Amino acid sequence: xxxxxxxxxxxxxxxxxxxxxxxxxxxxxxxxxxxxxxxxxxxxxxxxxxxxxxxxxxxxxxxxxxxxxxxxxxxxxxxxxxxxxxxxxxxxxxxxxxxxxxxxxxxxxxxxxxxxxxxxxxxxxxxxxxxxxxxxxxxxxxxxxxxxxxxxxxxxxxxxxxxxxxxxxxxxxxxxxxxxxxxxxxxxxxxxxxxxxxxxxxxxxxxxxxxxxxxxxxxxxxxxxxxxxxxxxxxxxxxxxxxxxxxxxxxxxxxxxxxxxxxxxxxxxxxxxxxxxxxx
Amino acid sequence: xxxxxxxxxxxxxxxxxxxxxxxxxxxxxxxxxxxxxxxxxxxxxxxxxxxxxxxxxxxxxxxxxxxxxxxxxxxxxxxxxxxxxxxxxxxxxxxxxxxxxxxxxxxxxxxxxxxxxxxxxxxxxxxxxxxxxxxxxxxxxxxxxxxxxxxxxxxxxxxxxxxxxxxxxxxxxxxxxxxxxxxxxxxxxxxxxxxxxxxxxxxxxxxxxxxxxxxxxxxxxxxxxxxxxxxxxxxxxxxxxxxxxxxxxxxxxxxx
Ligand SMILES: Nc1ncnc2c1ncn2[C@@H]1O[C@H](COP(=O)(O)OP(=O)(O)O)[C@@H](O)[C@H]1O
Ligand SMILES: [Mg+2]
Numbered sequence: 001x002x003x004x005x006x007x008x009x010x011x012x013x014x015x016x017x018x019x020x021x022x023x024x025x026x027x028x029x030x031x032x033x034x035x036x037x038x039x040x041x042x043x044x045x046x047x048x049x050x051x052x053x054x055x056x057x058x059x060x061x062x063x064x065x066x067x068x069x070x071x072x073x074x075x076x077x078x079x080x081x082x083x084x085x086x087x088x089x090x091x092x093x094x095x096x097x098x099x100x101x102x103x104x105x106x107x108x109x110x111x112x113x114x115x116x117x118x119x120x121x122x123x124x125x126x127x128x129x130x131x132x133x134x135x136x137x138x139x140x141x142x143x144x145x146x147x148x149x150x151x152x153x154x155x156x157x158x159x160x161x162x163x164x165x166x167x168x169x170x171x172x173x174x175x176x177x178x179x180x181x182x183x184x185x186x187x188x189x190x191x192x193x194x195x196x197x198x199x200x201x202x203x204x205x206x207x208x209x210x211x212x213x214x215x216x217x218x219x220x221x222x223x224x225x226x227x228x229x230x231x232x233x234x235x236x237x238x239x240x241x242x243x244x245x246x247x248x249x250x251x252x253x254x255x256x257x258x259x260x261x262x263x264x265x266x267x268x269x270x271x272x273x274x275x276x277x278x279x280x
Numbered sequence: 281x282x283x284x285x286x287x288x289x290x291x292x293x294x295x296x297x298x299x300x301x302x303x304x305x306x307x308x309x310x311x312x313x314x315x316x317x318x319x320x321x322x323x324x325x326x327x328x329x330x331x332x333x334x335x336x337x338x339x340x341x342x343x344x345x346x347x348x349x350x351x352x353x354x355x356x357x358x359x360x361x362x363x364x365x366x367x368x369x370x371x372x373x374x375x376x377x378x379x380x381x382x383x384x385x386x387x388x389x390x391x392x393x394x395x396x397x398x399x400x401x402x403x404x405x406x407x408x409x410x411x412x413x414x415x416x417x418x419x420x421x422x423x424x425x426x427x428x429x430x431x432x433x434x435x436x437x438x439x440x441x442x443x444x445x446x447x448x449x450x451x452x453x454x455x456x457x458x459x460x461x462x463x464x465x466x467x468x469x470x471x472x473x474x475x476x477x478x479x480x481x482x483x484x485x486x487x488x489x490x491x492x493x494x495x496x497x498x499x500x501x502x503x504x505x506x507x508x509x510x511x512x513x514x515x516x517x518x519x520x521x522x523x524x525x526x527x528x529x530x531x532x533x534x535x536x
Contacts, residue, residue: 168341174369176396188384
């Protein structure tokens with residue numbers, strides 16, 4: 001065997017090993033959480049209030065809290081994010097202004113979430129307390145918005161950039177306005193890409209703990225308005241594990257969380273494939 | 281071809297065009313008569329598309345471009361500041377090099393323009409769509425599947441769909457930028473037949489790479505070279521008896 005060939009085999013061997021290692025660990029985690037957690041899941045677990053700080057009972061408020069938080073965050077972030085992307089991609093030309101905005105979104109995307117949490121705590125929870133209710137779904141959502149805006153803006157811009165210019169020109173050449181062209185041609189074509197960015201950012205909100213620990217508060221009560229404090233499933237998992245030490249409850253929550261995230265990722269993947277197919 | 285003299289539809293006077301610093305068109309002056317087919321020929325990169333796109337101001341979309349000189353359509357300077365570009369583009373339709381149907385149904389493709397101009401009545405839209413598809417010689421092929429996506433058609437059908445889409449907004453002028461360069465010979469023949477049909481009612485400006493095509497479909501031809509018009513005249517004369525040496529070299533295939 002030549003030296004080159006032998007090196008190639010060694011490299012191949014090491015890379016396969018690394019891959020196998022990753023897959024084994026991932027599967028082990030998944031298997032552990034699911035095998036322990038799934039048996040916790042029951043109708044009661046999903047629909048009842050927790051008792052004893054979450055050491056007993058269900059996780060209903062955390063499910064509801066997650067849904068409210070995600071819904072509220074998207075409700076605010078989607079129009080702002082998609083609107084910004086449209087503005088950047090369809091109405092502005094390359095230049096210092098656009099570069100500044102892009103730099104800001106990039107920078108925002110790289111900030112650790114606990115920093116967003118700290119900002120949200122100081123700004124929304126404390127400073128704006130009379131308007132946000134302090135620790136509340138609103139404060140959490142506003143923090144979540146800042147966190148996912150860069151994701152939505154960047155991915156939506158990408159989706160808009162991928163819309164062939166020939167379609168824009170074809171539409172404008174028929175004597176239509178820029179806005180009509182965006183509304184009727186550009187956005188529909190970019191839609192799957194935009195949607196998958198939104199779905200991915202749901203994943204980010206669902207999985208986030210640090211930022212919401214500081215802004216949602218962690219109330220175990222059923223949230224009634226957006227001014228009530230709450231907790232998400234991730235937060236619940238963390239708090240149950242840390243405060244009660246009841247690992248079964250934490251693992252059950254973890255299993256629900258994993259299932260939720262898997263569903264979200266599969267949906268995003270499916271939509272993304274549809275987008276790719278459309279342009280090939 | 282009988283030689284009745286039609287009145288000028290598009291009058292181009294001393295037109296220069298710049299992409300940034302780069303000058304793509306040099307002081308072009310051409311008169312394009314009404315209800316005739318006017319062909320633009322010349323080697324690739326000589327400014328044919330650029331010229332065509334000044335006629336519906338599609339070049340406005342490109343950053344840092346500059347136009348000097350005038351283009352008058354029906355006596356109106358289309359670069360005048362009081363011109364409504366949207367209205368101009370309604371009056372001056374365009375068919376592109378690569379068919380670019382919208383990713384929607386055949387019906388919606390044709391109804392796109394009329395809807396943009398505020399027509400909502402379903403019956404009226406039906407009428408416009410049928411009429412436009414007939415004009416584009418596509419009706420018989422698609423009348424049973426108007427709800428299928430426009431992109432499901434063959435290349436030649438897609439191009440005729442794009443022509444129908446233009447017909448639907450009733451422009452007086454149709455610009456075509458190498459409309460058959462992406463098509464097979466059979467589809468090309470169909471488009472050429474269509475052009476021969478449309479010349480009765482429309483002023484057509486067509487860019488073509490293919491000199492036989494210019495000879496087959498056009499009344500007048502302008503030969504472009506490096507952003508300048510070298511020669512313009514009745515197509516048969518330009519092809520049989522060119523005045524300039526460059527024209528002769530080009531049409532005899534010495535370059536380009
Ligand atoms: N968007 C653009 N920006 C800068 N230069 C361009 C642009 N489009 C075309 N050009 C240049 O203008 C010249 C004429 O191009 P074009 O009008 O496309 O030629 P043709 O259609 O005859 O092939 C070419 O040199 C081309 O490189
Ligand atoms: Mg061209």
